[in-house]
Amino acid sequence: MPELAIQTNKLSLWYGxxxxxxxxxxDIKQGIITSLIGPSGCGKSTxxxxxxxxxxxxxxxxxxxxxxVLGQNIYDPAVELIQVRKQIGMVFQRPNPLPLSIRxxxxxxxxxxxxxxxxxxxxxxxxxxxxxQVLLWDKVxxxxxxxxxxxxxxxxxxxxxxRLLPVKPAVLLMDEPCSALDPTGTxxxxxxxxxxxxxxxxxxxxxxxxxxxxxxxxxxxxLLGKVIEHTPTDEMFVTPVHxxxxxxxxxxxx
Amino acid sequence: xxEATALNARNARIQTLFRLLFGLMTGLLILPVxxxxxxxxxxxxxxxxxxxxxxxxxxxxxxxxxFPALIGTIWxxxxxxIISVPLGVAAAIYLSEYAPExxxxxxxxxxxxxxxxxxxxxxxxxxxxxxxxFFNFGTSxxxxxxxxxxxxxxxxxxxTRESLQAVPLAFREACWNMGATRWQTIRRVVLPNAVSGILxxxxxxxxxxxxxxxxxMFTGAVxxxxxxxxxxxxxxxxxxxxxxxxxxxxxxxxxxxxxxxxLVLIAMVLTMNSLSIAFRMYLRSRKKW
Numbered sequence: 001m002p003e004l005a006i007q008t009n010k011l012s013l014w015y016g017x018x019x020x021x022x023x024x025x026x027d028i029k030q031g032i033i034t035s036l037i038g039p040s041g042c043g044k045s046t047x048x049x050x051x052x053x054x055x056x057x058x059x060x061x062x063x064x065x066x067x068x069v070l071g072q073n074i075y076d077p078a079v080e081l082i083q084v085r086k087q088i089g090m091v092f093q094r095p096n097p098l099p100l101s102i103r104x105x106x107x108x109x110x111x112x113x114x115x116x117x118x119x120x121x122x123x124x125x126x127x128x129x130x131x132x133q134v135l136l137w138d139k140v141x142x143x144x145x146x147x148x149x150x151x152x153x154x155x156x157x158x159x160x161x162x163r164l165l166p167v168k169p170a171v172l173l174m175d176e177p178c179s180a181l182d183p184t185g186t187x188x189x190x191x192x193x194x195x196x197x198x199x200x201x202x203x204x205x206x207x208x209x210x211x212x213x214x215x216x217x218x219x220x221x222x223l224l225g226k227v228i229e230h231t232p233t234d235e236m237f238v239t240p241v242h243x244x245x246x247x248x249x250x251x252x253x254x
Numbered sequence: 255x256x257e258a259t260a261l262n263a264r265n266a267r268i269q270t271l272f273r274l275l276f277g278l279m280t281g282l283l284i285l286p287v288x289x290x291x292x293x294x295x296x297x298x299x300x301x302x303x304x305x306x307x308x309x310x311x312x313x314x315x316x317x318x319x320x321f322p323a324l325i326g327t328i329w330x331x332x333x334x335x336i337i338s339v340p341l342g343v344a345a346a347i348y349l350s351e352y353a354p355e356x357x358x359x360x361x362x363x364x365x366x367x368x369x370x371x372x373x374x375x376x377x378x379x380x381x382x383x384x385x386x387x388f389f390n391f392g393t394s395x396x397x398x399x400x401x402x403x404x405x406x407x408x409x410x411x412x413x414t415r416e417s418l419q420a421v422p423l424a425f426r427e428a429c430w431n432m433g434a435t436r437w438q439t440i441r442r443v444v445l446p447n448a449v450s451g452i453l454x455x456x457x458x459x460x461x462x463x464x465x466x467x468x469x470x471m472f473t474g475a476v477x478x479x480x481x482x483x484x485x486x487x488x489x490x491x492x493x494x495x496x497x498x499x500x501x502x503x504x505x506x507x508x509x510x511x512x513x514x515x516x517l518v519l520i521a522m523v524l525t526m527n528s529l530s531i532a533f534r535m536y537l538r539s540r541k542k543w
Contacts, residue, residue: 054431085433096428098443108442109432163432 004071005030005171005201007049011065013046013055020046022225023065028218032071033193033202035216035233037209039248043225044205053081070170071111086113089164091174097148097155097163102140105148106130106161110166115185121150124164134162134192153183158192172196174204188203190215209249213237221245263434294520298513306514310480311496315504320515325482326475326490327464327522333399333486334406334463340455341403342410347413350418351440363498369509377405381473396486398474405469406459413458417451418444457530461523467494477503493519498511 013021021043026190028034036044050053051067053074066073074084086109097105106127111117116128127144131137136158137217140151148159157177164172174193178186186208194201194215206212212219212233221244229236229245240246258266285458305319312318353359381401391397421444429439475492477499497519501512 033464052431054427057430082433084429090431092428096424096500098425098428099447100443108429108434112432112434141367161426167432210498 003030004028005069005202007068007071008047009066009068011047011050011063011067013043013050013064014062015058016060020225021050024225024227026220026227026230028201028203030201031198032217033197033204033215034218034220035212036203036205036220036222037207037212037248038222038228040207042222044220044222045175047222048175048203048205051171051173052090053084053091063233086167087169088173089167089169091131091157091172091177093176094180095153095160097151097156097159099147099149101145102148102151102159103127104143106163108154108165109163113167130162130165133165133196134158135188135195136162141235152185154181154188155188157181157185161189161192161196171198171201174202176205176207179207186211209251221248223248291520294513294517297510298515298517301510301514302517307518311478314506315478315500316508316511320493320518322479322482322524323491323493323496323515324518327493327519328523329395329483329486329490330399330402330470330474330492331460331463333395334402335456335460336393337400338403338406338410338459341405342455343414343452345407345439346411346414346418347445350415351436351444366408366411370412372405374405374466377401378469378472380404386473391474391487393476393489394474394487395483395490396474398470398490398492399486401469401473402463402466405466406463409459409462410452410455413455413473414448414452415446417454420451421447450534453530453534453537454532457527457534460526462529464523464526465494465519467498471495471498493522 004027004090006026008024008026011021011026012019012023018210022049024043036048038044051069051074055061061236062160063075066075069084069088072079074088080161100108107123110123110126117123128137128141131140136155139155146248148156151159156201159176161172177193178189181189190211196202197217204216216233219229219231219236220227221229221240221242223244223251228242229240231241237246237249240249307319307324308321310322311320322379326422349359349363353362378401381397381404385391385397385400386393389397391400412538413481425443425447426439433443470492474489475495477495479489479491481488492514497512497515500507500515
């Protein structure tokens with residue numbers, strides 16, 4: 001197992017004529033939580049979305065440089081997009097459970113990616129495992145067949161994380177996963193993300209400085225499409241190297 | 255401090271006026287429907303009997319029943335549905351889920367909308383040229399149903415496309431991000447949530463094709479035949495054409511007979527509509543969002 005989960009080399013990205021990322025070089029370590037912070041429009045979401053190649057659905061996106069995930073360039077023509085999406089899960093700002101039952105939501109990815117369905121008991125095991133991992137099992141075990149969209153936002157977001165787990169992804173990308181939640185929900189989901197560290201490499205975009213500080217081990221500060229600073233979170237918030245970083249975390253802009 | 259001013263009173267009067275006006279318009283709208291139904295029931299109700307429904311016309315169409323026409327219409331509509339629903343739904347899925355956003359797609363969409371505006375008599379002539387003569391199906395249920403199907407396709411396509419597009423993009427994105435192919439996404443998430451809307455299109459199509467006269471009168475429907483159709487290559491009587499015939503073409507028809515035919519025709523459409531609406535409501539209630 002390589003020690004680095006995600007490596008970008010001179011990654012530049014354009015939306016049409018607008019350059020959103022400039023020569024981004026990053027080494028993101030495996031098994032830890034790395035947060036991406038920076039003011040709106042700094043390219044942090046763009047970067048996140050390049051890592052599982054959902055940007056390219058917009059036809060006008062152009063990319064230079066490479067992104068290697070576990071040592072393999074995911075923009076290599078030989079790479080199967082479906083496998084990229086399987087190995088690199090994504091959690092969105094707004095919880096987006098499918099309009100199916102809780103059970104079918106959790107097993108959705110598993111059913112997509114396994115040639116045969118597996119026995120009923122095997123499926124139940126996967127279901128329980130995933131829901132336990134996101135601390136949702138006790139709450140929903142009696143209503144697995146009710147609709148997922150009836151859950152609270154916090155529970156929905158946990159479910160969205162749970163449905164990524166059965167296919168055993170290498171990396172979890174999270175795009176402001178708590179910004180649609182109330183403070184209690186935020187705390188619960190943060191706690192969950194913290195529990196998942198070690199098992200998964202987690203890259204999380206956040207607007208919330210306190211969240212980055214609480215819930216990540218390394219922190220990347222971006223500004224205007226460039227990476228300014230990438231250090232352990234404790235260091236960044238105590239002794240930032242660059243003046244821009246210091247200004248941002250002290251709330252002088254952003 | 256809180257008393258109504260002259261301005262308040264004036265605005266209130268104007269508001270009442272408009273409410274009445276719009277209410278009146280709505281009343282005017284449903285009035286014809288009520289009058290039609292009432293007249294049909296009053297004039298034609300007496301004609302309806304078991305024999306009327308289940309025997310052939312006799313005495314040069316001036317007596318007897320409508321059975322061959324009833325069966326013929328069911329054949330025509332059923333075959334038209336079998337042809338147009340798969341075709342229309344497939345085309346709509348392609349246009350909504352697969353087709354790239356470009357001028358060609360827009361042109362196709364425009365063509366479909368325009369197709370819906372083509373007068374039915376033009377469809378009829380197209381049907382004669384294409385299905386009766388060119389494909390050599392002769393005047394048959396097949397030719398008539400194909401003509402009806404072509405005419406109904408735009409309705410099915412537009413209704414299907416709209417119900418597909420009513421499924422939020424977020425669901426599709428969630429699927430794609432888990433590595434689902436387009437088809438897996440359509441099959442498991444988009445279609446199940448669009449079925450009720452698609453069904454609405456089918457209901458519209460059934461209502462429309464049941465009543466159409468022009469497209470079938472040159473392509474497969476005949477004034478009179480004592481035989482029931484045995485296959486899609488037979489000619490057949492049809493309710494709509496039969497109504498036209500007994501109302502205008504045959505002398506000596508009792509005055510109430512056409513009303514009876516019209517009443518049965520309307521009852522057929524309404525029954526089918528109600529069944530489909532009930533089914534649609536059942537599907538909606540199962541929707542999971």
